[in-house]
Amino acid sequence: MEDxxxxxxxxxxxxxxSSFDEFVATRWTRLVRSVVLLGxxxxxxxxxxxxxxxxxxxxxxxxxxxxxxxxxxxxxxxNVVRASRRRRWNGEIPVAVFPDAGGSDTAxxxxxxxxxxxxxxxxxxxxxxxxxxxxYADYSEQKTADLLGVPVGTVKSRxxxxxxxxxxxxxxFMTERSNL
Amino acid sequence: MNDDxxxxxxxxxxxxxxPGPAPPGRQLRERADSRGSGRRRWLVVAAAAATxxxxxxxxxxxxxxxxxxxxPAGTSQRVMNPSLIGLxxxxxxxxxxxxxxxxxxxxxxxxxxxxxGTVLSQxxxxxxxxxxxxxxxxxVVGPAPDRPADNGSGQVDSNLTLRIExxxxxxxxxxxxxxxxTTRAFVDSGKATTLTGETICSYPWLTATTTDGQLLDTxxxxxxxxxxxxxxxxxxxxxxxxxxxxxYAPAEEQPPVGVGAPLGEAGGADCDGIPPGQVPVxxxxxxxxxxxxTATYQDTVVIYRxxxx
Numbered sequence: 286m287e288d289x290x291x292x293x294x295x296x297x298x299x300x301x302x303s304s305f306d307e308f309v310a311t312r313w314t315r316l317v318r319s320v321v322l323l324g325x326x327x328x329x330x331x332x333x334x335x336x337x338x339x340x341x342x343x344x345x346x347x348x349x350x351x352x353x354x355x356x357x358x359x360x361x362x363x364n365v366v367r368a369s370r371r372r373r374w375n376g377e378i379p380v381a382v383f384p385d386a387g388g389s390d391t392a393x394x395x396x397x398x399x400x401x402x403x404x405x406x407x408x409x410x411x412x413x414x415x416x417x418x419x420x421y422a423d424y425s426e427q428k429t430a431d432l433l434g435v436p437v438g439t440v441k442s443r444x445x446x447x448x449x450x451x452x453x454x455x456x457x458f459m460t461e462r463s464n465l
Numbered sequence: 466m467n468d469d470x471x472x473x474x475x476x477x478x479x480x481x482x483x484p485g486p487a488p489p490g491r492q493l494r495e496r497a498d499s500r501g502s503g504r505r506r507w508l509v510v511a512a513a514a515a516t517x518x519x520x521x522x523x524x525x526x527x528x529x530x531x532x533x534x535x536x537p538a539g540t541s542q543r544v545m546n547p548s549l550i551g552l553x554x555x556x557x558x559x560x561x562x563x564x565x566x567x568x569x570x571x572x573x574x575x576x577x578x579x580x581x582g583t584v585l586s587q588x589x590x591x592x593x594x595x596x597x598x599x600x601x602x603x604x605v606v607g608p609a610p611d612r613p614a615d616n617g618s619g620q621v622d623s624n625l626t627l628r629i630e631x632x633x634x635x636x637x638x639x640x641x642x643x644x645x646x647t648t649r650a651f652v653d654s655g656k657a658t659t660l661t662g663e664t665i666c667s668y669p670w671l672t673a674t675t676t677d678g679q680l681l682d683t684x685x686x687x688x689x690x691x692x693x694x695x696x697x698x699x700x701x702x703x704x705x706x707x708x709x710x711x712x713y714a715p716a717e718e719q720p721p722v723g724v725g726a727p728l729g730e731a732g733g734a735d736c737d738g739i740p741p742g743q744v745p746v747x748x749x750x751x752x753x754x755x756x757x758x759t760a761t762y763q764d765t766v767v768i769y770r771x772x773x774x
Contacts, residue, residue: 299546299590306490306550307586313487318479331484335493342497398481401474420468421475448471 304349305342312355316362322417323366324406333369337362359422360432363414404454412447415440486580491548491591546601548591554582554605561601569600573607581606 313334320330341348341358351357405416411433418429419440426444430437544564549557558568586604589595 299593302490302494302548302592303550303586303590305494306548306591309490309493310487310551310583310585314484315479317484318482321482322475322479327482327484330482335488335496338493339497342494397474398477398479401478402481405475405478416471416475420471421479423472451471 301345301349305345308354308358309338312358316358319359319417319422320362320366322402322405322413322421324410324413325366325369329369333365334362336369337365340365353428356424356428356432359418359424363432400454404451407454408447408450411435412443412450415443416447416451419444486583487551489548489551491550494548543594543596546587546589546591546593546595549584549587549601549603550591552584553580554584554603557584557587557603565597566595567598567600569602572602572604 316334316337317327317330320333321327323330325333337358340361348354348357405413408416414433415429418424418432419426424432426437426440430440433440544566546566547560547564549560552560554568554571561568583606584603585606588602589599595601
């Protein structure tokens with residue numbers, strides 16, 4: 286097939302793989318970060334995102350035809366993360382992604398980002414998912430409810446409880462941007 | 466605490482997470498294709514069986530004195546356009562060259578979450594049949610956008626003064642904070658100076674690239690109020706650098722100073738001769754006496770020295 290205007294050629298399969306590759310390249314970092322916020326460690330998060338992307342490609346026609354392809358993939362990712370957590374669950378949540386190599390256990394040596402990460406990951410799973418979807422992935426209450434398969438009212442109540450819990454974490458959530 | 470506070474805090478937390486580079490889309494597609502659905506796998510098996518029957522039949526005809534099966538005309542010179550998405554521009558060029566293809570237009574776009582030089586899309590599309598000599602156009606991540614001094618970011622907050630020994634002329638010191646999604650770089654003049662914002666501000670614009678041509682960092686323009694910001698370009702950070710015509714490599718001798726997480730997370734798979742995950746992690750050396758550098762506990766410091774010819 287020839288696009289006369291640009292002289293560039295397109296093929297249906299090539300276009301499909303190209304759009305997928307572009308999706309991977311542009312969404313990878315954000316998706317991995319979402320999963321880390323959801324509670325997996327970095328390597329498990331990268332594995333989960335890879336698995337979700339592989340599954341997404343298997344139904345890429347449906348993904349690309351979806352009203353919101355990102356939300357479609359995020360839904361797949363949530364399922365992968367939940368399955369992964371069921372397999373890996375050992376009753377503990379990693380408290381930090383990065384080692385504190387400085388040898389200090391005081392707040393001076395811990396960045397606010399890591400403190401926030403720690404705070405979010407200390408929430409119960411349901412509240413954590415709502416916080417990440419609402420405030421990091423930036424989905425509406427309705428979309429969050431759809432993705433999690435719960436009523437909107439549940440999203441609202443979980444959000445309220447999560448924010449109340451986070452507000453009790455000194456130094457993690459601040460009312461103005463720090464100078465990090 | 467309102468919703469925007471939560472969003473800002475989560476963005477900060479997310480910035481502290483440094484995933485490795487995105488896997489090539491081609492690799493994921495191949496995994497998806499190799500899994501397939503049960504029905505699809507069955508179809509593949511059936512197709513393979515049918516192909517084997519056809520080939521077997523053709524072989525029997527040939528062996529029994531029949532005419533050879535001609536190869537389809539006009540397809541012998543065509544090659545499949547490789548997927549270059551996720552590669553560096555230089556690697557993409559090498560892949561094209563290996564297939565007899567050439568690099569066409571390279572359009573740079575601004576995109577923060579991938580390293581400069583990373584291929585975002587290509588045309589013709591991956592998998593399309595192309596002829597040797599054809600050109601392939603790329604859309605790649607451009608250099609980090611210029612930013613004015615920003616008092617709200619890039620400033621070390623909780624300071625830890627580190628001592629760096631044996632700084633030499635033209636030593637490059639790169640500080641990689643895990644906290645704010647920024648990279649700070651220092652170039653030492655060889656004099657026994659304290660590396661402060663003021664010192665950094667005395668240097669001109671600098672650009673460093675890895676030896677495969679990938680932009681590592683655009684060092685920030687002299688700053689105001691000893692504050693600076695450099696957009697991240699972390700993949701390849703532990704590779705050698707080419708800077709002003711000279712090649713630099715991470716110091717191999719007794720590590721200088723620095724603290725923080727393994728560079729593997731920030732460095733990705735592009736480290737020159739250093740396997741991911743085995744990148745040196747520098748530890749604080751409080752006894753070193755000669756130079757001072759401020760950093761936080763989450764930061765990593767890499768010292769580059771001129772590579773011996």
